[in-house]
Amino acid sequence: MLTVKGLAKRLPDGKPLLRDISFQVEKGEFVAVFGESGVGKTVLLRCVNGLTAPDSGEVVINGDGGPQRVNGKTGKELRRLRRRIGMIFQGANLVKRLSVLENVMTGRLGWINPSRSLLYGFTDQEAERALEALEKVGVKHLAFRRAETLSGGEMQRVAIARALLQEPYLLLADEPVASLDPKNASAVLDCLKPLTAQMAIIGVFHHLDIVRKYCTRAIGIRDGVVAYDGKPDVPRDVLNAVYGSEPRAWPVAAGQ
Amino acid sequence: MNGTISLGTGRRKAEQRHRRYYERYLWTGGLLVFLFGWNAAELGLSARLFIEGLPHFLALVAEMFPPNWQVLTGGRVWWGILETLSMAFMGTFLGAAVSFVLGILAAGNAAPSRAVREAVRTLMAAERAVPTLVIILLLVVVVGLGPFAGMLAIAIGSVGMLGKLFAEAIENADPKPLESLESAGATGMQVIRYGVLPQVMPSFIANTLYRFDINLRAALFLGVVGGGGVGFDLHMAMSLFRYADALAITAVVLVMILLAEKLSDYLRRKIIGQEVLQ
Amino acid sequence: MSVPAPGAMRLHLKKFRKYVAPALVATLLLWGASTVCRVDLGALLAGMPRGVALFGHMLPPRWEDFPALAGPALETVQIASVGTVLGAVLALLIALAAAGNLSPHRAVRELARGALTAERALPDLIIILFFVAIVGLGAFPGVMALAVCSVGMLGKLFADAFEEVDPKPLEAMAAVGATRAQIIRYAVLPQVFPSLIANTLYRFDVNIRMSIFLGVVGAGGIGFNLVMSMRLLRYQEAFAAILVILVLVVMCEQLSDALRRRVLGQEVLR
Numbered sequence: 044m045l046t047v048k049g050l051a052k053r054l055p056d057g058k059p060l061l062r063d064i065s066f067q068v069e070k071g072e073f074v075a076v077f078g079e080s081g082v083g084k085t086v087l088l089r090c091v092n093g094l095t096a097p098d099s100g101e102v103v104i105n106g107d108g109g110p111q112r113v114n115g116k117t118g119k120e121l122r123r124l125r126r127r128i129g130m131i132f133q134g135a136n137l138v139k140r141l142s143v144l145e146n147v148m149t150g151r152l153g154w155i156n157p158s159r160s161l162l163y164g165f166t167d168q169e170a171e172r173a174l175e176a177l178e179k180v181g182v183k184h185l186a187f188r189r190a191e192t193l194s195g196g197e198m199q200r201v202a203i204a205r206a207l208l209q210e211p212y213l214l215l216a217d218e219p220v221a222s223l224d225p226k227n228a229s230a231v232l233d234c235l236k237p238l239t240a241q242m243a244i245i246g247v248f249h250h251l252d253i254v255r256k257y258c259t260r261a262i263g264i265r266d267g268v269v270a271y272d273g274k275p276d277v278p279r280d281v282l283n284a285v286y287g288s289e290p291r292a293w294p295v296a297a298g299q
Numbered sequence: 300m301n302g303t304i305s306l307g308t309g310r311r312k313a314e315q316r317h318r319r320y321y322e323r324y325l326w327t328g329g330l331l332v333f334l335f336g337w338n339a340a341e342l343g344l345s346a347r348l349f350i351e352g353l354p355h356f357l358a359l360v361a362e363m364f365p366p367n368w369q370v371l372t373g374g375r376v377w378w379g380i381l382e383t384l385s386m387a388f389m390g391t392f393l394g395a396a397v398s399f400v401l402g403i404l405a406a407g408n409a410a411p412s413r414a415v416r417e418a419v420r421t422l423m424a425a426e427r428a429v430p431t432l433v434i435i436l437l438l439v440v441v442v443g444l445g446p447f448a449g450m451l452a453i454a455i456g457s458v459g460m461l462g463k464l465f466a467e468a469i470e471n472a473d474p475k476p477l478e479s480l481e482s483a484g485a486t487g488m489q490v491i492r493y494g495v496l497p498q499v500m501p502s503f504i505a506n507t508l509y510r511f512d513i514n515l516r517a518a519l520f521l522g523v524v525g526g527g528g529v530g531f532d533l534h535m536a537m538s539l540f541r542y543a544d545a546l547a548i549t550a551v552v553l554v555m556i557l558l559a560e561k562l563s564d565y566l567r568r569k570i571i572g573q574e575v576l577q
Numbered sequence: 578m579s580v581p582a583p584g585a586m587r588l589h590l591k592k593f594r595k596y597v598a599p600a601l602v603a604t605l606l607l608w609g610a611s612t613v614c615r616v617d618l619g620a621l622l623a624g625m626p627r628g629v630a631l632f633g634h635m636l637p638p639r640w641e642d643f644p645a646l647a648g649p650a651l652e653t654v655q656i657a658s659v660g661t662v663l664g665a666v667l668a669l670l671i672a673l674a675a676a677g678n679l680s681p682h683r684a685v686r687e688l689a690r691g692a693l694t695a696e697r698a699l700p701d702l703i704i705i706l707f708f709v710a711i712v713g714l715g716a717f718p719g720v721m722a723l724a725v726c727s728v729g730m731l732g733k734l735f736a737d738a739f740e741e742v743d744p745k746p747l748e749a750m751a752a753v754g755a756t757r758a759q760i761i762r763y764a765v766l767p768q769v770f771p772s773l774i775a776n777t778l779y780r781f782d783v784n785i786r787m788s789i790f791l792g793v794v795g796a797g798g799i800g801f802n803l804v805m806s807m808r809l810l811r812y813q814e815a816f817a818a819i820l821v822i823l824v825l826v827v828m829c830e831q832l833s834d835a836l837r838r839r840v841l842g843q844e845v846l847r
């Protein structure tokens with residue numbers, strides 16, 4: 044499904060951030076990415092869907108049209124790839140002045156006829172799908188509220204619904220439950236988990252208990268390379284190595 | 300069982316709401332487009348007119364070139380420029396002076412009485428509603444054609460806006476220094492002079508300079524309706540089909556406007572910069 | 578009498594530079610300007626009775642003229658509104674090219690910004706006269722002139738609004754595979770909509786006044802009736818026209834104010 048090979052990315056000031064990242068993810072997997080704040084987890088996810096161009100290495104997606112390289116593609120080809128890669132941003136990134144329903148329906152933008160979407164908006168079918176997705180993440184009652192009136196957790200769930208409307212085969216989730224209370228967090232994860240039947244999910248998580256309970260695999264990043272790639276039950280010494288020596292960085296018991 | 304049923308109707312309701320939402324959106328958009336088209340048709344606008352005008356446009360532009368710099372040698376145009384500048388300068392100055400007094404009388408915290416304040420406010424609001432065209436047409440009857448009428452029109456036309464802005468600035472002045480002056484036994488006039496004015500002068504000057512930019516452009520218009528100045532020469536050149544003359548005059552006018560704006564910008568920065576430093 | 582201390586001297590000099598010299602210059606300029614303007618208090622005083630008499634001649638307004646003025650008044654509003662809408666649409670397109678975050682290319686952006694600045698520098702009178710010269714008399718040149726006059730200001734305000742949008746939703750739209758046009762439609766326009774509408778309404782206020790002036794140069798509307806009545810010394814007719822103009826201006830201002838408050842009010846509620 045996804046192959047990342049030798050990915051490297053420097054910061055604008057020339058400092059290397061990601062140096063050599065390689066891994067492979069298949070459908071059905073729920074991969075947790077972890078690592079210190081600022082280690083480049085967000086940058087990695089952005090390289091996967093082409094929002095950020097890596098300096099070297101390659102990202103290959105094997106979706107509906109055979110294996111395709113993401114980096115190097117532009118314009119229409121890139122859009123075609125992206126429309127089936129869902130992305131849940133760290134801050135949800137909703138369009139604040141649109142209604143929740145409209146925000147969710149924008150997940151269809153890559154699919155529908157561009158000139159139609161410019162004038163009229165969306166059809167009833169799309170509205171129906173959006174409502175279904177909202178129901179799945181448990182916020183259907185908010186459908187007609189303006190996105191700016193939602194709480195952070197609600198926004199995050201709307202962003203998940205938006206990604207679901209893309210019918211993704213790969214879902215990138217950048218700390219999707221970071222702003223949710225434990226109950227809501229497990230509710231969201233409970234609805235993400237079954238999706239692995241149709242797709243691969245890569246999520247950034249900071250809670251070991253979440254990773255243990257939901258994920259099928261964990262990838263730890265340190266100093267720009269993959270420092271751990273294996274079972275979600277990450278051994279403590281690995282944690283200490285990935286997060287440096289301060290154990291406070293890994294909120295093991297947090298949330299429960 | 301019950302649960303699924305209620306969920307189903309809930310979804311139908313939501314879908315209906317979605318449809319209503321978009322119907323409203325379509326109706327509003329359609330109505331606006333219709334209104335626009337209807338008004339445009341009523342005015343006799345059409346794409347045909349536009350296309351037919353195009354060759355005409357090109358011919359006219361061609362006729363403008365080369366600009367006839369000869370018109371600038373006679374001194375007429377330069378005198379017009381001087382008149383326009385004088386009208387704008389003197390008019391702005393006079394208007395600002397009157398606004399200064401009216402602004403104090405109209406500010407809630409400086410006016411001698413409520414009645415005065417309301418009267419002045421109403422007067423200024425009324426002035427703002429009167430287009431400058433009406434003012435100049437009346438003034439021409441009173442003082443005759445020429446730059447004097449234009450200057451007066453600019454002065455009167457500035458009072459509404461400047462007075463209102465000045466009054467607002469005074470009302471927004473920090474009351475604490477005023478209280479301390481009052482407690483030191485200052486009279487009302489003294490409080491205004493030493494407590495209020497230092498606070499509001501920068502904004503007053505900035506607004507006056509800003510108004511000067513507006514008035515310079517307005518002074519061009521006044522030339523057309525008998526207010527004198529280079530606007531008249533421009534209008535004449537255009538109506539007598541002397542397009543090459545018109546282009547030369549336009550060039551000079553443009554330079555005048557740009558220089559004047561630069562100057563007012565410089566003054567604004569210099570004067571207000573000083574005030575801020577103090 | 579001793580020579581003042583150097584410090585005091587400097588103080589005097591500073592005072593001179595700061596207050597006396599500018600005051601001197603201003604006085605000179607005012608004297609010059611008043612000479613050029615032929616300021617004549619005598620003429621003003623002599624004209625006062627004429628002004629009073631003018632009001633006498635104007636009263637009462639010719640009531641039977643009002644129905645005939647309705648047409649030109651409507652035309653004035655139509656010219657202003659159609660011109661404003663045309664100008665706003667044009668400004669929107671140019672602003673998309675002029676906004677740094679949406680422009681397809683740096684060069685395009687500089688070009689669009691330059692065009693907008695040039696239009697703002699160009700006096701409106703020149704644009705109006707130009708269009709009257711091209712198209713001839715009637716409402717058409719008026720509409721075109723107002724549209725062009727509005728483009729510079731609206732285009733700049735729109736472009737500034739575009740540049741201030743929150744970039745995150747744009748990125749989210751790009752991530753779902755939206756085209757540039759779709760991103761503008763669904764992530765940019767919703768963010769700037771209130772400011773676009775408010776600025777356009779403000780420009781409509783300006784254009785109503787300009788539309789009244791348009792009649793003077795033969796570009797249609799009620800200004801023509803007013804100027805004609807004044808030239809023909811038909812003061813009662815003129816007064817009727819003035820009354821209609823005042824009502825028009827105030828009504829349009831109230832309307833656009835109310836609409837603006839509605840559009841912006843939604844913002845405050847949030």
Ligand SMILES: Nc1ncnc2c1ncn2[C@@H]1O[C@H](COP(=O)(O)OP(=O)(O)OP(=O)(O)O)[C@@H](O)[C@H]1O
Pocket residue numbers: 054055060079080081082083084085086087133
């Ligand atoms: N566009 C950019 N310009 C400059 N620096 C950047 C840019 N994007 C990211 N960085 C830097 O790259 C580093 C990694 O950023 P990234 O957002 O990937 O961290 P992260 O691992 O996701 O951290 P967190 O857990 O806090 O979200 C940070 O130091 C950040 O400041």
Ligand SMILES: [Mg+2]
Pocket residue numbers: 084085086133217
């Ligand atoms: Mg991050």
